Amino acid sequence: MSIWAIEAENLVKKFPQRAKKDGNGKKNKKFRWPRFKREPKALFTAVDGVSLQIERGEIFGLLGPNGAGKSTTIRMLCTLLEPTSGTAHVNGYDIVKQANQVRQNLGTVLAGERSIYWKLTGRENLEYFAALYHIPPAVARKRIDELIERTELKERADELVEKYSTGMRQRIAISKALLARPPILLLDEPTLGLDPQAARNLRELIVDLQKEGHTILLTTHYMEEADLLSDRIGIIDTGVIIALDTPEGLKQRIGQSEIVKLEVSGWYEKIGEQLRQLKGVENLSAHKSSADGVWEVSLHSTDSRAILPGVVETVNHNGTQLLNMNIVRPSLEDVFINLTGKALRD
Amino acid sequence: MTTMQQSLARPGFTANLQAFWAVTRREWTIFLRYPTWVIALFIWPMIFPMAYLLTARALSGVDGSGLAQFQLNTGVSDYIGYIAVGTTIWMWQNIVLWDVGFALRNEQMRGTLESNWLSPTWRFSFLMGSTLPQMVSMAMFMAVAVLEFSLIFGVRFEGSLWLSLLVLLVSIPSIYGLGFAFASVVITAREAHAFVFLVRGLVMIFCGITYPVTLLPEWMRSVTYLLPQTYVIHAMRLAALSPVQLADLMPDILSLIFFGVFWLTAGYLLFNWMERRARQTGSIGQY
Numbered sequence: 001m002s003i004w005a006i007e008a009e010n011l012v013k014k015f016p017q018r019a020k021k022d023g024n025g026k027k028n029k030k031f032r033w034p035r036f037k038r039e040p041k042a043l044f045t046a047v048d049g050v051s052l053q054i055e056r057g058e059i060f061g062l063l064g065p066n067g068a069g070k071s072t073t074i075r076m077l078c079t080l081l082e083p084t085s086g087t088a089h090v091n092g093y094d095i096v097k098q099a100n101q102v103r104q105n106l107g108t109v110l111a112g113e114r115s116i117y118w119k120l121t122g123r124e125n126l127e128y129f130a131a132l133y134h135i136p137p138a139v140a141r142k143r144i145d146e147l148i149e150r151t152e153l154k155e156r157a158d159e160l161v162e163k164y165s166t167g168m169r170q171r172i173a174i175s176k177a178l179l180a181r182p183p184i185l186l187l188d189e190p191t192l193g194l195d196p197q198a199a200r201n202l203r204e205l206i207v208d209l210q211k212e213g214h215t216i217l218l219t220t221h222y223m224e225e226a227d228l229l230s231d232r233i234g235i236i237d238t239g240v241i242i243a244l245d246t247p248e249g250l251k252q253r254i255g256q257s258e259i260v261k262l263e264v265s266g267w268y269e270k271i272g273e274q275l276r277q278l279k280g281v282e283n284l285s286a287h288k289s290s291a292d293g294v295w296e297v298s299l300h301s302t303d304s305r306a307i308l309p310g311v312v313e314t315v316n317h318n319g320t321q322l323l324n325m326n327i328v329r330p331s332l333e334d335v336f337i338n339l340t341g342k343a344l345r346d
Numbered sequence: 347m348t349t350m351q352q353s354l355a356r357p358g359f360t361a362n363l364q365a366f367w368a369v370t371r372r373e374w375t376i377f378l379r380y381p382t383w384v385i386a387l388f389i390w391p392m393i394f395p396m397a398y399l400l401t402a403r404a405l406s407g408v409d410g411s412g413l414a415q416f417q418l419n420t421g422v423s424d425y426i427g428y429i430a431v432g433t434t435i436w437m438w439q440n441i442v443l444w445d446v447g448f449a450l451r452n453e454q455m456r457g458t459l460e461s462n463w464l465s466p467t468w469r470f471s472f473l474m475g476s477t478l479p480q481m482v483s484m485a486m487f488m489a490v491a492v493l494e495f496s497l498i499f500g501v502r503f504e505g506s507l508w509l510s511l512l513v514l515l516v517s518i519p520s521i522y523g524l525g526f527a528f529a530s531v532v533i534t535a536r537e538a539h540a541f542v543f544l545v546r547g548l549v550m551i552f553c554g555i556t557y558p559v560t561l562l563p564e565w566m567r568s569v570t571y572l573l574p575q576t577y578v579i580h581a582m583r584l585a586a587l588s589p590v591q592l593a594d595l596m597p598d599i600l601s602l603i604f605f606g607v608f609w610l611t612a613g614y615l616l617f618n619w620m621e622r623r624a625r626q627t628g629s630i631g632q633y
Contacts, residue, residue: 015628075628078464082625103466104355110464110631114457119376131368132465134361135354143354160379176461180355 002092005184005215006054006077011086013072016041046072048239049086054217059210061230062219063332069239070219074188077217078108091183107177108186112193113169115176118162122153122172125161126179133180140179147175167198174205184215191225203229223332233332237340251330254338258304263324264315267295274314275299280307285343294323300338357466365467369475377479391491392498395433398556399426399499420558422587427501431583432555434491438484439521439549439575443542446525449476451532460631469621470614473529477522509585509595513578516602520574523609530616534629549575574605
């Protein structure tokens with residue numbers, strides 16, 4: 001048996017791109033004479049050479065913004081997608097040549113609440129998926145009772161899923177993945193759309209599952225979640241893993257950097273350019289906060305105290321106003337900004 | 347970290363059969379949870395043929411004086427039974443195209459296709475398993491149609507029940523094989539309403555659902571004999587409305603067996619092609 005739970009080597013996935021529309025709204029398809037053959041389609045690279053090894057019993061977080069290639073990577077590992085090139089093994093099985101064995105060794109949660117049948121009860125859903133995962137009926141009944149108890153759905157298990165909250169549906173989706181007691185779990189954005197309490201409960205469940213010996217590959221764009229749960233994190237951007245380490249190791253990568261967090265009203269792009277030019281400022285990201293007209297700005301610096309006077313002077317200019325300012329230790333988000341020059345939510 | 351307990355899965359032939367049965371049960375349970383099916387079951391067998399029946403009545407005259415020509419063309423005097431059989435078979439094919447043809451597409455739009463695809467179950471089971479409940483509902487549909495035509499319109503089904511059931515049985519592979527082929531194309535194309543309209547239009551015009559195909563121009567007749575529904579309608583009219591023997595039906599039955607093998611094979615091959623293509627393009631998860 002392979003020493004790695006999951007091993008991927010130089011995984012690449014390219015998708016044909018749709019023909020772009022021209023100015024008249026018509027698709028710009030070109031045909032080649034004399035064979036009247038359409039020109040080869042342009043390819044979009046969603047994953048560009050991902051290599052990783054995940055240890056048995058580890059929680060591995062794949063962190064990146066939307067469209068970074070997290071879901072495509074996970075879809076290749078769970079055999080829904082065939083890689084354009086590269087190889088990967090799950091529990092020692094090749095994802096292309098031994099796809100069925102890979103599926104037997106995986107519990108996967110994709111698309112959360114939409115992955116189950118809303119016109120069936122929670123219990124009926126689990127009975128159905130137990131049969132799909134080849135669990136003998138008598139064993140399945142016992143296992144379903146166990147999972148329903150564990151996910152605190154006993155009172156509502158025989159109600160239609162359409163009457164459940166998002167958190168309850170997600171718990172059924174996770175139970176579905178756990179039915180056959182697979183050694184490896186792939187969880188794609190498991191807390192997306194959950195309220196804070198439900199998300200917290202789910203994180204506790206993920207930690208418990210690790211204690212029971214499951215290997216977990218988790219994709220998320222919530223940095224706190226990745227930081228809290230993961231033993232190691234791979235940061236992915238534009239289809240490439242740009243950093244891979246423990247959460248602490250990643251934070252140490254930005255060395256002695258401190259982060260100056262600003263809240264500014266009346267922000268405009270030119271101020272950003274001026275701040276970037278200040279001596280000691282290594283990187284900057286700015287995004288609009290939920291409050292009206294307020295922007296949150298992060299400045300990376302090796303000596304934050306030295307840049308403060310220049311920051312205050314630059315910001316309090318031409319009607320722009322500094323509302324708040326803090327110096328904080330770097331988070332994973334700051335690591336991401338430091339590596340890519342943009343925020344996770346951009 | 348504790349040691350992982352052993353997997354509960356016991357793969358094998360029996361496990362795959364249980365999975366197939368689970369798909370069937372799921373589909374049937376969901377079908378029953380939309381109560382409007384009861385209305386569809388009683389209303390549709392009457393609604394669609396009604397327009398044709400009233401047109402026929404207008405053309406034949408209230409006293410039926412215009413029916414002589416119809417009898418000359420078809421060899422049948424009961425035009426209501428003649429139309430009832432044709433339109434019921436048309437509705438069968440039409441419903442199969444919508445139900446079976448869109449079975450996987452509906453799962454795709456619901457978001458559940460991926461979670462099925464993630465399991466180690468033989469993937470063709472998902473299509474076949476959803477077909478069985480459809481067959482049961484169609485059997486109920488046809489039984490209601492026979493009852494309604496007998497009780498309301500006084501149609502006398504003077505043929506053999508067993509021969510009619512035999513015709514239905516040998517029709518299943520071609521009718522559903524076409525549905526399987528459709529389901530596979532729909533999942534890739536993601537939009538196939540135009541195809542459904544095309545096929546049901548072809549059946550309506552070329553298969554003689556309300557008139558004998560011998561009335562069609564010669565070029566149209568050559569198309570007619572390429573469509574299995576022509577043989578289904580012809581054989582069912584003979585079996586249900588006239589006192590015939592098995593030998594009289596054999597040409598149609600043999601043709602239907604041939605078409606059945608062709609369409610089931612085509613359906614299966616297209617499904618496998620779609621499945622491979624979906625793995626390359628990721629179309630399974632696309633809405």
